[in-house]
Amino acid sequence: MAERPAYPAAHPAEVRVVSQRFGDPRAATLAGYLDTGGYQALGKALGLNGGEAMAPEAIIEEVKKSSLRGRGGAGFPTGLKWSFIPKGGDKPKYVLCNADESEPGTCKDRLILEYDPFAIIEGITIAGRAIGAQRGFIYIRGEYRYVLDIMQRALAEAYAAGYLGANIRGSGFSFDILAHTGAGAYECGEESALMESLEGKRGIPRLKPPFPAISGLYGCPTVINNVETLASVPPIILRGGDWFLNIGLPKNGGPRLFSLSGQVRNRGVYELPLGFPLRRLIEEVGGGVLGGSLKAVVPGGSSTPIFTAEEALGLNLDYDSVGKAGSFLGSGGVVVINDRTCMVKFALRVMQFYRHESCGWCVPCREGTNWLQLALTRFHRGDGRPEDVDLFTDVAQNILGRTLCPLGDAAAMPILSIVRKFRSEFEDHLHGRPCPFAAESSAVPVA
Amino acid sequence: MSVFSPATRDRFERLAASYPQARSALVPMLLYAQDELGYLPPEAIAEIAALLGETELAVREVIGYYSMLRTAPAGRYHVQVCTNISCMLRGGEEILGHCQRRLGIHNRQTTPDGMFSIEEVECMGACAWAPALQVNYDFHQELDPAKVDEILEKYRRQG
Numbered sequence: 001m002a003e004r005p006a007y008p009a010a011h012p013a014e015v016r017v018v019s020q021r022f023g024d025p026r027a028a029t030l031a032g033y034l035d036t037g038g039y040q041a042l043g044k045a046l047g048l049n050g051g052e053a054m055a056p057e058a059i060i061e062e063v064k065k066s067s068l069r070g071r072g073g074a075g076f077p078t079g080l081k082w083s084f085i086p087k088g089g090d091k092p093k094y095v096l097c098n099a100d101e102s103e104p105g106t107c108k109d110r111l112i113l114e115y116d117p118f119a120i121i122e123g124i125t126i127a128g129r130a131i132g133a134q135r136g137f138i139y140i141r142g143e144y145r146y147v148l149d150i151m152q153r154a155l156a157e158a159y160a161a162g163y164l165g166a167n168i169r170g171s172g173f174s175f176d177i178l179a180h181t182g183a184g185a186y187e188c189g190e191e192s193a194l195m196e197s198l199e200g201k202r203g204i205p206r207l208k209p210p211f212p213a214i215s216g217l218y219g220c221p222t223v224i225n226n227v228e229t230l231a232s233v234p235p236i237i238l239r240g241g242d243w244f245l246n247i248g249l250p251k252n253g254g255p256r257l258f259s260l261s262g263q264v265r266n267r268g269v270y271e272l273p274l275g276f277p278l279r280r281l282i283e284e285v286g287g288g289v290l291g292g293s294l295k296a297v298v299p300g301g302s303s304t305p306i307f308t309a310e311e312a313l314g315l316n317l318d319y320d321s322v323g324k325a326g327s328f329l330g331s332g333g334v335v336v337i338n339d340r341t342c343m344v345k346f347a348l349r350v351m352q353f354y355r356h357e358s359c360g361w362c363v364p365c366r367e368g369t370n371w372l373q374l375a376l377t378r379f380h381r382g383d384g385r386p387e388d389v390d391l392f393t394d395v396a397q398n399i400l401g402r403t404l405c406p407l408g409d410a411a412a413m414p415i416l417s418i419v420r421k422f423r424s425e426f427e428d429h430l431h432g433r434p435c436p437f438a439a440e441s442s443a444v445p446v447a
Numbered sequence: 448m449s450v451f452s453p454a455t456r457d458r459f460e461r462l463a464a465s466y467p468q469a470r471s472a473l474v475p476m477l478l479y480a481q482d483e484l485g486y487l488p489p490e491a492i493a494e495i496a497a498l499l500g501e502t503e504l505a506v507r508e509v510i511g512y513y514s515m516l517r518t519a520p521a522g523r524y525h526v527q528v529c530t531n532i533s534c535m536l537r538g539g540e541e542i543l544g545h546c547q548r549r550l551g552i553h554n555r556q557t558t559p560d561g562m563f564s565i566e567e568v569e570c571m572g573a574c575a576w577a578p579a580l581q582v583n584y585d586f587h588q589e590l591d592p593a594k595v596d597e598i599l600e601k602y603r604r605q606g
Contacts, residue, residue, distance in 0.1 A: 102570055107576070143515070186570075200474060357569065
């Protein structure tokens, strides 16, 4: 379980869609969920409320219209992903919910799982209806045990009330969902590694193509979506794709959750319209930088290239704007860094993570992350050589694009951007000089 | 003779039957086995392998991959301290150091009485409430050294 104080009221800038039930302890019960508009979207999709059932194609069309893009990291258009599933065929089809949230800086799926488990169950069921699947799985990271317990209670309630199982509420549609625990592995958040893990194996990635829509779990057509993505589906079906799209920007539909962490006053998870200015997130919603002035911002989890303060303050938080600026919106994990933080140390801690999490299958990632961690450790303590700085870039370049899965890129991109944008800090560590920031920790304690 | 309690053994049989392929139950089974036994001894590995019709080697290969699974005992209270970026920026390394000094052990060690063990871990999804640690499965967030002392004392009293 988690100790948690009362959930904060919405900031005026927030548009609470997937976070609409956050803080409501009744929402994790079926009665509370039904009282707050739950299962109306499934009712609409299956024609349970007297209306006509939506055709599967119509569900996919509505999701396409919403311009919902994946909230896990890659930002792929959800409706398009669903449309890749072949119609008919003899093989069973599967819907997987990726609840293996582990990207450093990201803590938003945990809140949906904790406060609104039925929204995820409803979203998966609608996705199953849309692609012709009869079975879904929720892969929850092993550390989130209390969340697994919440989800299993919710699933049991949904079954007991006929919202899952055979012939859901008399609709003729049957669907099953199983909650599954991982056991500690960042790599299992990668879709093909997650499928390997769900098949009871080591979570090593698969060579693509074939993509999961053709050959996924057990070699069958599979849709895999992030928790937040699937929780966005019921509101889209209920209120329409246009409504969702208009909250955000063209091709960037809806609001999304941003996990705001690091050296900023009001940390938290905020649901903001796509296109929201990063400056306002830090200054207005976040209440400003703590312990110094702004030095850098990670926009979308630890794997996304970093921005300097100047770049960050002119940036809008939507997929395309962040992409044009040379990074990714990723998982929406915004990490704020003040000017008393050593960027060499920061790069080292990021690399330590990727070395630990590299599954070891692809040589460039396995060897590159290991070498970079060792060299950055030596460099940070003052034993660097002038040629090391270019060597960091060279090694990272040789990981980039040379691995089966994106973990290699995730390890390479931060170091490349940090060396390029904060090169002078690397040079300050040379010639046996100890870390110029080492006199005191830049960490800002909890007030 | 099973190394697991009858309830756990039943649960495993149900789990294996609940997936399209029984082997899918392997990772959850290993974690639940560890919850009951504290770690994964050879007898548990052999029993799970037999239950799923897999070789012990295949099971060990899977155990070696997942960071939460262990084949040697840890403390009764396994203190997992996050030092990843969002925690580091808010004092996660200081919290790790504080735990080590308080318990008199280093990372990946267990106190002589078997009560506590410490592990520096990667991001646990508590970034906005950093610094954070988990004791077994319980999250403790927005920590400072005094709060850590209270938490450790609470577990010590529980025995």
